[in-house]
Structures are given as structure tokens and as C-alpha cells.
Amino acid sequence: MKRKIPLIITFVVGLLVITSDFIPHKPFGTLVSGLENWFMIISAFAILLGTLSLIKVSVLKIKFKNENWKYYILTLVSFFVMLLFGLFWGTKTQSGLFGHGEAISSIIGLKPFDYLFENIYEHLQATMFSLLAFFIASAAYRAFIAKSFESNLLLGAAILVMLGGTSIGSYLTGWLPESLKFLHLPNIAAFIMKYPNTAGQRAIIVGAGLGIIGSSLRIILGIERSYLGGS
Amino acid sequence: MELFYSRLGVWIGVLFTFAIFSFLYKDNPFYKVAEQIFIGLSAAFWVVITIYDTLIPNLFKPLSENFGGNIILLIPAFLGVLMLIRIIPKLEWLSRFPIALLIGTTAGISFLRYLKSDVLNQLTATMLNPFAASDWISMIGEILLIVGTICGVLYFYFSKKHEGALGTSAKIGIYFLMVSFGAAFGYTVMGRISLLIGRLQFLMGDWLNLIAH
Structure with missing residues (x-):
């Protein structure tokens, strides 16, 4: 059951997607569009899984005081700060749990999430890639x-x-x-x-x-x- | 106040820029700090984008607006939760069901997409008549394109030993691949250099105000 059912799922789903391209009529067309929606939702959970894995690895490194463990505290802090900013006050286009955070935006000029994105994330990313020019x-x-x-x-x-x-x-x-x-x-x-x-x-x-x-x-x-x- | 936070943002950006560039000397605590913060921010950024752009419009919003009509969405939600269970070693096998669905869909889509865009469309685009080209440079170019593509594809045919006519074709194929790799390398170098110029413009312009920006 642990291996056969996943194999059957893969076979049926794969065949369904291929068939729908050759027979774009009901029920194949609707089935596949629904399947694509499912695919997006499960893929989103896969991204969350990757993040959970990152948190788990960082926590274990800190717990067992592995080499350079202190730096992993920064990983967790920066992760949660950015995550909470995004969830509380949203992003440039989205509203968060506490609305658009107009009060904060009027002081710092941007939403907190966007402030971190534009002033830290973008610079780190661009510099990291520009570093490759030397290598x-x-x-x-x-x-x-x-x-x-x-x-x-x-x-x-x-x-x-x-x-x-x-x-x-x-x-x-x-x-x-x-x-x-x-x-x-x-x-x-x-x-x-x-x-x-x-x-x-x-x-x-x-x-x-x-x-x-x-x-x-x-x-x-x-x-x-x-x-x-x-x- | 807004100006203060704007300047503060520039200074933070400068500090992190230098922290990353410090790696050119050798691995050091400043670089490690910047690196770990980058990892944390990247992960959070993608989580937030995933929540707002995928989970809310495709799952939470339809369920909250019309639960009865969208009850079928509970299946991918359940499969998504099974995916998260992978983090518990004893129940790891449960994640095989959502993974099977993802892999099956990806395999089906890849089969069709690559067949159309990467094989049929590429071969169709190679079926040119070079002698109908507008000038002699285009004619030479199109002949090179046809010969290069055929020989390059033959190079990737490993079911027969590369000798005789196949060996010669494969050898010509390697030459085209080498030119392609060289061009790709040149393009990559230029891309990285332009990023470096962008960084220097930020330091000289936004930070030191030495150049107009």
C-alpha cells in the first residue's frame, strides 16, 4: 500500500494529463483544469515544507551547538521578522491581518515587509550575484x-x-x-x-x-x- | 521622519553590500551574518508570496466564500497537510501520496510541453531554406544553423560508437556546442559585470552621492 497506491496515482494522473491534450472535451478538460489547481495548492505546501525543513535544521544546529550555531539564530530571527511583517501588514499589493499598516508606512515610507525587501533583501541578492563576477x-x-x-x-x-x-x-x-x-x-x-x-x-x-x-x-x-x- | 528611514535603508543596504563583498578577502563573520540573514529573508519572502498569491486565492478564499461549492478543495488541502507530515520521520511515507500526484502531473505536463516546444517546435524552426535568405550573411548563418543543429543532435546519440560518418558529424557537433558554450559564458560574464556595476552605482550614487542616479 505504501508504494503501490502512489504508483497508481502517478500513472492515472500522468495518463489523464496526456489524454486531456488529445481529447480536450468533457470530462478530461475539466478534470485536468481541476488537477492543475490541486497541483498549485500542493506545490504551495511543498514550499512550506521546505521552510519547515529549514527551521528544523536551524533549530537542531542551535540545540546541539554545532559549528557556527550562533549564525543560525540570525536565520530564524530574520525569517520570523520578515514573515510576521508580511502576515501582519501585507505586501505592496496585499493587505495583511492588521490591514495595510498606514500608520507605519507614513513613518518609514513603505510597508515593513517592503522596507526589508527593498533595503536588505534586494541588496543582499544583487551583491551575492555580483560577487560571481569575480569568481x-x-x-x-x-x-x-x-x-x-x-x-x-x-x-x-x-x-x-x-x-x-x-x-x-x-x-x-x-x-x-x-x-x-x-x-x-x-x-x-x-x-x-x-x-x-x-x-x-x-x-x-x-x-x-x-x-x-x-x-x-x-x-x-x-x-x-x-x-x-x-x- | 520618512527621509531618516530612507537614509537608514541606504546605510543598511551599504553595510550588507560590504559584508557580502568581504568574502572576496576570505570567509569571515560579517559575510556569515549577511549570508544567514539572506537565507532567512528569502525563505520568509517566498512563504509570504506563496500564501498571498497561491494559498489565499486558490484555497482559503474559495472555501471561505462558498464552502459547500468548493468542498472538493479539501482534498488538495488534506494532501498538502500530508506533505507537511514528511517532517515527522515515522509518518514520512504518508507524503508519498501528494508527491505522487505532483510527480504524475509534472510528468504528464513535461511529456507534452517538451514534446511540443523542445522537440517539434525546435525541429520545425530548423527546417529553413537558406537559399531563400535575403542576403549572403543570412544564407551562411542559416546553413550553419541547420548543419550545427543536426550535428549537435547526432553528438547526443550514444547508442552507436562515434566513428565514421557519425563520428565526423559528432565532431562538428562538438564545435558548435563549444561556440555555444563560449557565447553563453560571455553573456553570463556580461550579466554578472552589469550586476557589479549596479552595486557600484548604488554605492557611488545612492550612498555617497558622487554620481547622478
Whole structure:
């Protein structure tokens, strides 16, 4: 029962979704739209589960005083502060349990949730990603060692795309006459992006798409069962 | 008062920006503090958005407005609660039912979506007549596009050893993939650099008022 019923559910639901695409009439059409709504609701609970798991891990680290346990207190504090602000006074578009929090907004200029979002969350997120600009440089140093024809292609394409996307690229080849405009760096970059890059991406997309179709069939037919876990 | 909180917000943003950048020197307590706060805020942000954008309009509101008419929504709500039970190790198996529903729906949707958009549509878009192109650059480009796509797909065919005609095609396929990876890398670098420029603009403009913003 612990394994067979979930397998049957997967098979029936998967088959229903596929059938509804070929027979978009009653009852399949309505059944599938209802199912999609269920999917959204359960997915929302899955996000809550992920959050519960984060809280559990943080609490256990604090309880057993694991390495760096003090920092996990900050995780919990920041989580609950942001959560309560959002639930009490809502977000930019939503009203919370205590309304829109006009009194607070008139003092700090924004709702508390949005204040934290704009002044902390957005900065942390943007800086975290911009940090990768430095690490990507060291990764490039290792990846771009021109030792074979393939790595030369990688290096050449990356340099041309980067130069073509910046003002220095336009400046370097801006003097070219009209008849040689196709050698203008921004044009070369656009050509690479439009044709060879699309060809490579398309091959990857088709390959991955076929793989996903195969995996979906394996899941629906119950051949692939790893999502059910161990025992 | 509003101006004070606005300036305070900028200063908080600056402090966290420097705390994250301090990682460039080495892992340190400032970075760890900023990192953990980021994790906490991210989790809370997504919980709040999920509640307001998914659970309230699709579950709580229909049930509170017309309970009898929407009683069927109690099933996904019950399955959602079963999903949360996963956190209790002894009852973990109960979460397999909602997971089965999610996986079944995802597999069905993926099967159709990828068949249409990632296989059929991509192949249709590759079926071009390069000799009908408007200029010779587009003609060369379209020939490259057709050859590159076919050879690239052949590279991913692993059921036969890559030798002879298949080997040559696969080799050409690798060349196109390499150009594609290079272009993608170049684009990613530019994206990250533009984020870095955005951060510097914030520090120089919003904080120090050295540049117009």
C-alpha cells in the first residue's frame, strides 16, 4: 500500500494529463483544469515544507551547538521578522491581518515587509550575484586555456560576444567601411548569438527534451520509482 | 521622519553590500551574518508570496466564500497537510501520496510541453531554406544553423560508437556546442559585470552621492 497506491496515482494522473491534450472535451478538460489547481495548492505546501525543513535544521544546529550555531539564530530571527511583517501588514499589493499598516508606512515610507525587501533583501541578492563576477574571472582563467581547437572555439566565441556587447567593441571596429560592416564586432557578436549559438543551444534543447520525455514516460509507467524514497 | 528611514535603508543596504563583498578577502563573520540573514529573508519572502498569491486565492478564499461549492478543495488541502507530515520521520511515507500526484502531473505536463516546444517546435524552426535568405550573411548563418543543429543532435546519440560518418558529424557537433558554450559564458560574464556595476552605482550614487542616479 505504501508504494503501490502512489504508483497508481502517478500513472492515472500522468495518463489523464496526456489524454486531456488529445481529447480536450468533457470530462478530461475539466478534470485536468481541476488537477492543475490541486497541483498549485500542493506545490504551495511543498514550499512550506521546505521552510519547515529549514527551521528544523536551524533549530537542531542551535540545540546541539554545532559549528557556527550562533549564525543560525540570525536565520530564524530574520525569517520570523520578515514573515510576521508580511502576515501582519501585507505586501505592496496585499493587505495583511492588521490591514495595510498606514500608520507605519507614513513613518518609514513603505510597508515593513517592503522596507526589508527593498533595503536588505534586494541588496543582499544583487551583491551575492555580483560577487560571481569575480569568481567567474578565475573560472575563465582555468577554462580558457587554449590547448585544443575546441577550447580555442570556446575562447574565441566568448571574447567576441563580450567585446561585441561593450562600447569598446564598437570603437575598435567602428572605422570599417560600409562594405565590411559584417566584420564590425557587434555584428559578429550578433551573428554568433543568432546562428552558431542557436544551433548549439537547439541541439542541447532537443537532446534534453527527448531525455525529459523518456524520463516522464518512465515515471508514468512506474519504471522510475526513486521519488518514492527507500523503504 | 520618512527621509531618516530612507537614509537608514541606504546605510543598511551599504553595510550588507560590504559584508557580502568581504568574502572576496576570505570567509569571515560579517559575510556569515549577511549570508544567514539572506537565507532567512528569502525563505520568509517566498512563504509570504506563496500564501498571498497561491494559498489565499486558490484555497482559503474559495472555501471561505462558498464552502459547500468548493468542498472538493479539501482534498488538495488534506494532501498538502500530508506533505507537511514528511517532517515527522515515522509518518514520512504518508507524503508519498501528494508527491505522487505532483510527480504524475509534472510528468504528464513535461511529456507534452517538451514534446511540443523542445522537440517539434525546435525541429520545425530548423527546417529553413537558406537559399531563400535575403542576403549572403543570412544564407551562411542559416546553413550553419541547420548543419550545427543536426550535428549537435547526432553528438547526443550514444547508442552507436562515434566513428565514421557519425563520428565526423559528432565532431562538428562538438564545435558548435563549444561556440555555444563560449557565447553563453560571455553573456553570463556580461550579466554578472552589469550586476557589479549596479552595486557600484548604488554605492557611488545612492550612498555617497558622487554620481547622478
